[in-house]
Amino acid sequence: MLEVVNGWRSFSPVVQALLATLFTWGLTALGASAVFWMRSYSQRLLDALLGFAGGIMIAASYWSLLAPAIEMSSQTDLPWLPASVGFLAGGLFLRAVDALMPHLHLGFGMEEAEGLPTRWKRAVLLVLAITIHNIPEGLAVGVAFGAAGAGMGDADLAGAVALALGIGIQNFPEGLAVSVPLHREGMGRFKSFWYGQLSGVVEPVAGVSGALVVGLSSAILPYALGFAAGAMIFVVVEEVIPESQRSGHADLATMACLVGFVVMMILDVGLG
Template structure:
């Protein structure tokens, strides 16, 4: 028989060796059987059976929830900024389309007046009216691109962008018919109408297109293209009379 050290001597004498060893193992602290992951998370209270409300797993859960809410707020602010930028881009596109459409009206009036005034004066001839129509028709190509390309860049389909670009120029034939019918009243207003059309386009280019090109990094290209455009139009004006 063996006498167990640290145990009750009466119980040690009564128990066999195997039962005594099992009882000594049972008296050892129970934290040896806890999971290692749980011990690394619980950093609050010193005991192995501490309440979970004071331990590190609750802190980790709270910290994770706070991090998720912060990420949600950042995502929401980024979405609001994106919506604001999209609205601003659409406002610029609408402004450009309206400016081009409005400035096409006096151009159509000019063509209509030129054809309606044939034979009324010595300077009004078919050749001059035809040359005016050709010059306005040539400069309508970049105007249609100025409407179609921003719409295509904003996500609209190719055919819809092309269609809206054509619609912006549909006011010219209508204005041409009205100008031919009212040639007597429109002829004195023709220089003012053409000046208004040119001023509208110059304003849109200087106020909107060139600053947008500077922001996107194409400032030099836009400046040289504007110069080339002025040279071409002046050449057409001199060459076609």
Template sequence: MLESLEIFAEEIGPVKSAFLATTFTWIVTALGASLVFFFKEIKRSVFDTLLGFTGGVMIAASFWSLLAPSIKHSEELFPSAPWIPAAVGFLTGGLFIFALDKFMPHLHINFNKDETEGLATKWHKSTLLLLAITLHNIPEGLAVGILFGAASMGMEGASISAAIALAIGIGIQNFPEGMAVAMPLRRHGVSRRKSFWYGQLSAIVEPIAGVIGAVAVIYMQDILPYALSFAAGAMIFVVVEEVIPETQRDKYTDLAVLGFMAGFTIMMILDVALG
């Protein structure tokens, strides 16, 4: 199955591959959001465990799928200091999301309306929740697209199988993300249909970011190691600033940590086994 996907990805090229892979992650988000048609709410213990799982996947992907290939490739460019592109890209990625976080109005899941971040606004809570998850999904789409582009350029440490593994890992953790938007909205009285709509809409940015990432590294090959570490820095910022704090606001912190470890382990296995 994996070999067939690799052949197919080689045939259609990195941009289309990135688009299809991130469309898959979008669809999985929609599947998670669709649970709102069957349940009005989800137990907080389950919710926090799934959020922890999401953080684990993102942290593992940041190292094995992005930072490690960046450093490996940089050994040829900077033999004496291969850490330079990884460090520069990593910090730039974090600062990029930091800037978006400061200016884009959004509200983290499980937070109260008076804890809205970004520029002051009177937007509805559902819109702010949607923007929070959208902010979360930008680096995920970029990561998949950049990795497909890097693999097509023959970058050492990057491969199509690794890009597929990353897409699968992000897809798995997008399932609870869809629920994370849809369920709170339903709990606050939003209709099932609107809750589902907002839940799936949060991931529509991933195919867009995926295509941008793939195109960028194809036409600007010199930025490859920087681009990979940029995506890693962006994801780490999201996990530490958003995902982890959301799991620590109730009494299920231990379950969230166990979920984190499970997500980290699964993503590590996917990348090592398939990548």
């Protein structure tokens, strides 16, 4: 891990964010490639993977984003204020995206599609749902590398690398969760794979954008870290956890969430 971190120090924060989010996108594509060798999937497995992803996102929101944001403001009269404002702003931003962008969550009928009314196909709506999910993940990675580049508070490069690794781990089941169900609904394997990996394309865009924004001013950093955390928690509460509990495997999904939380905690605290 130390060798990997030292090797990244020669790159600018924006390039680091790009490389990290290309890695997380790559793991989304790797998960989507399961459509070529999986003939079917267990709903229990999918629910467990969703719970696991939710646990990673919750842990990352605190250790990789909120804790450094609060530390950056520790010398002010209200050290909690920037993180709180950013956190709520991130949640409101994702709420607006959720309300406007047409999308459909896995396992839902077309009558349950959200966002503005549209005639888009079910496959497109499913991909857009995962795309919304991936916006805060890419943003979190980009902001983390931007904060590490500024050298403020508890934010460091090892922590940003650990965050990218955690996000990448939970992207693998996300790619699988898109491509395999699409194939089960009658879509060809290659097309199912294409849509599955396509859901991760937004992460490099969001990651580079996040790194660029926080590079403008160090004063933005705690707000940006809180923003990314709020956006991720919104996705977990609004989408990931409810989907994992929907099919009657609530206990399994809950335990998987705890495991995901511990995995991300170990990555961030142990490696970062």
